[in-house]
Amino acid sequence: MEKFLDLTYNGLSSGAVYAALALSLVIIFQATRLVNFAQPAFALVSAYTAFAVIQATDSYWLGFGAALVVGALAGALVERVVIRPIASKSELNAIIVTLGLLLVVQGVIGMVWGSREHGLRYAFDYKGDFSPADVFAVASIAVVAVLVFVLYRFSPLGLRMRAAAFRPEAARLSGVKVGLMLTAGWAIASTIGALAGMLAGPPFLSPHSFDLVFVFAITAAVIGGLDSPFGAILGGLLMGLAMSYVSGYVGPEVATLAALVVVVLVLSLRPDGILSRPKARKV
Amino acid sequence: MSTEPILRVEGLDLHYGPVQALHGITLSVPPEGMCAVLGANGAGKTTLLRALSGLHKVSSGKVLLEGEDITRLPAERIITRGLAHVPEGGGVIAELTVEENLRLGGLWRSSRTDKKAMAEVLELFPPLAERRKRPSSTLSGGERQMLAIGRALMAKPRVLLLDEPSLGLAPLITQQIFDLLRDLRKSSGLTVVLVEQNAAGALATTEHGFVLNQGKVAVSGASDELLSDERTRHAYLGF
Ligand SMILES: Nc1ncnc2c1ncn2[C@@H]1O[C@H](COP(=O)(O)OP(=O)(O)OP(=O)(O)O)[C@@H](O)[C@H]1O
Ligand SMILES: [Mg+2]
Numbered sequence: 120m121e122k123f124l125d126l127t128y129n130g131l132s133s134g135a136v137y138a139a140l141a142l143s144l145v146i147i148f149q150a151t152r153l154v155n156f157a158q159p160a161f162a163l164v165s166a167y168t169a170f171a172v173i174q175a176t177d178s179y180w181l182g183f184g185a186a187l188v189v190g191a192l193a194g195a196l197v198e199r200v201v202i203r204p205i206a207s208k209s210e211l212n213a214i215i216v217t218l219g220l221l222l223v224v225q226g227v228i229g230m231v232w233g234s235r236e237h238g239l240r241y242a243f244d245y246k247g248d249f250s251p252a253d254v255f256a257v258a259s260i261a262v263v264a265v266l267v268f269v270l271y272r273f274s275p276l277g278l279r280m281r282a283a284a285f286r287p288e289a290a291r292l293s294g295v296k297v298g299l300m301l302t303a304g305w306a307i308a309s310t311i312g313a314l315a316g317m318l319a320g321p322p323f324l325s326p327h328s329f330d331l332v333f334v335f336a337i338t339a340a341v342i343g344g345l346d347s348p349f350g351a352i353l354g355g356l357l358m359g360l361a362m363s364y365v366s367g368y369v370g371p372e373v374a375t376l377a378a379l380v381v382v383v384l385v386l387s388l389r390p391d392g393i394l395s396r397p398k399a400r401k402v
Numbered sequence: 403m404s405t406e407p408i409l410r411v412e413g414l415d416l417h418y419g420p421v422q423a424l425h426g427i428t429l430s431v432p433p434e435g436m437c438a439v440l441g442a443n444g445a446g447k448t449t450l451l452r453a454l455s456g457l458h459k460v461s462s463g464k465v466l467l468e469g470e471d472i473t474r475l476p477a478e479r480i481i482t483r484g485l486a487h488v489p490e491g492g493g494v495i496a497e498l499t500v501e502e503n504l505r506l507g508g509l510w511r512s513s514r515t516d517k518k519a520m521a522e523v524l525e526l527f528p529p530l531a532e533r534r535k536r537p538s539s540t541l542s543g544g545e546r547q548m549l550a551i552g553r554a555l556m557a558k559p560r561v562l563l564l565d566e567p568s569l570g571l572a573p574l575i576t577q578q579i580f581d582l583l584r585d586l587r588k589s590s591g592l593t594v595v596l597v598e599q600n601a602a603g604a605l606a607t608t609e610h611g612f613v614l615n616q617g618k619v620a621v622s623g624a625s626d627e628l629l630s631d632e633r634t635r636h637a638y639l640g641f
Contacts (some may be wrong), residue, residue, distance in 0.1 A: 150563075173584050275513040278498075278502055278505060279506070279509065281497070281498065281502075282498065285495050286493060286495045288457065288487070288489070289493035289494070289495055291456075291457070291476070291478045292457070292477055292487050292508065292554075293481065293506045293510065293557065294478050294479075294481045294482055294510030294557070295478060295506070295509070295510075295552065299477070335506060
């Protein structure tokens with residue numbers, strides 16, 4: 120029983136990270152119809168920024184704040200400079216470009232900081248079952264989920280963003296600056312990616328810190344349905360729990376395989392994900 | 403009432419790639435009136451409206467709204483100058499609720515929902531009031547067209563371009579919408595430009611008509627004259 124609780128706590132806190140990354144994927148997918156493989160690059164850039172700021176100032180929270188700001192700016196910049204010129208030409212190109220961007224960012228980070236590991240602090244004490252650091256991870260993703268929901272559902276900005284995503288032309292005729300809304304979507308998504316980086320980064324950062332985490336996050340997003348923010352969060356938490364139980368009871372070496380099995384199972388039962396709306400949307 | 407045209411189009415040319423769709427369109431719309439733009443399928447009616455509202459780039463020529471040149475402004479700016487466009491099919495955003503669609507229309511004026519404007523629009527279209535919280539995808543064709551017009555009215559335009567509001571609607575509902583537009587013009591001084599396939603109905607509702615043919619203004623004149631002119635009717639309007 121104690122082992123089960125242990126694994127559950129673990130699963131929830133790593134699931135929170137998958138949920139955050141999956142949510143950031145869904146936000147970009149909803150705005151741009153693009154699976155953004157560069158998402159871990161935002162997490163990396165942000166986490167390394169935090170590492171540098173913490174080293175310079177010795178303040179964790181300054182580093183945390185800097186990570187979020189840099190994440191937001193990086194997302195906006197990438198949408199403006201890299202994605203926008205290509206996305207209109209071909210969706211496949213854009214996906215390949217996001218993959219390329221990830222490799223470039225990993226390469227540049229390796230050149231600047233080296234490929235060896237750097238220590239990154241946890242926000243709070245991480246020892247013990249459901250440590251303060253775990254609580255922080257789960258609580259912060261809960262807060263983000265609520266904020267994203269309120270933003271999209273109730274704020275004027277959210278209404279503009281949804282209109283721009285669903286019917287760009289109708290949105291323009293109502294005065295919505297569609298391009299700006301895309302940039303805003305990328306900035307929000309990459310800020311959440313930065314948060315995921317701060318949660319998943321510790322204790323050690325390397326250019327490949329987020330590779331496996333990202334594989335689980337994509338899995339979570341696909342399980343949840345790429346179109347459903349709540350599906351992404353639920354998918355993330357389920358992935359976290361499933362991976363934790365599998366590595367705990369069966370062995371860590373089968374965790375990745377288990378992820379695959381979960382995807383295949385979910386997608387064969389519900390091809391559009393667990394929470395996706397029943398009718399397909401015409402794009 | 404001033405007689406200066408509220409909307410003037412001067413020598414408008416527009417190309418789709420190498421194909422020229424509009425050829426030197428010149429027309430004037432008097433204020434607080436209703437005018438019809440007619441013509442066969444493919445005559446260029448939709449293209450003209452899309453050029454006016456900024457959805458299409460024009461090759462040459464000018465669009466003047468109340469004397470101001472709006473030719474090169476993008477659609478999202480033109481709405482803020484007072485020209486609204488209900489596109490072919492309405493452009494209602496099915497994924498949003500009725501109320502969200504309406505709110506969207508007024509957002510450019512203020513981030514706060516304009517409760518008064520919303521109440522006015524809902525009063526104009528009682529079926530929408532009953533369905534405020536519903537997804538727009540559940541509306542009937544006529545209700546959707548009402549929502550499309552309502553959303554445009556939320557922007558408080560001075561000129562409203564309507565692209566075939568009667569498309570797919572029963573004649574009775576079409577007539578109701580035409581009547582409503584006439585009332586609006588009287589009550590709020592709105593100028594309406596109506597693109598229609600249903601030439602007889604449109605000419606009966608408007609004061610002035612333009613007939614497009616192959617991207618050119620073929621005939622223009624007072625609606626009742628167009629309606630009674632046998633040659634025009636036979637050559638362009640098919641009735
Ligand atoms: N996006 C486009 N690309 C290329 N050609 C176009 C495009 N839209 C319209 N055309 C062409 O321009 C011409 C005018 O089309 P338009 O849609 O303006 O006609 P319309 O008068 O609105 O017709 P309808 O009554 O059928 O709606 C047609 O020959 C059409 O094939
Ligand atoms: Mg048309």
